Amino acid sequence: MTPREWLRERRPEAPASLLARMETLLGPESDLDETDLFTVLLDASARTLDDVIASPTAGRETALDLLAADAFATYAFEVSATAPERLTAHARRALRRLGRAGPRG
DSSP, X not given: OOHHHHHHTOSSOOOHHHHHHHHHHHOSOOOOOHHHHHHHHHHHHHHHHHHHHHOTTOXXXXXXXXXXXXXXXXXXXXXHTTSGXXXXXXXXXXXXXXXXXXXXX
């Protein structure tokens, strides 16, 4: 299953504009297992958040991307919930990665 296929199967469905933006932000696609899917979704969240924060004019025009970053992180933890033994490690990884978002230097 690809990340896009997985996203399209979620219920309730994401709003069409949000789903379309998330599919664009995912980048290249391949078949994945659930372990890889957590990583893909977390990385998409972090990349999107980094881009929003780095935008010199982050405002209303970045709102959909900010919603996508949140949705990616939420979905990553939905995947993680299927393997509770990995939840703590996934949470720590997400805190480290998302905690680095923002201005550097």
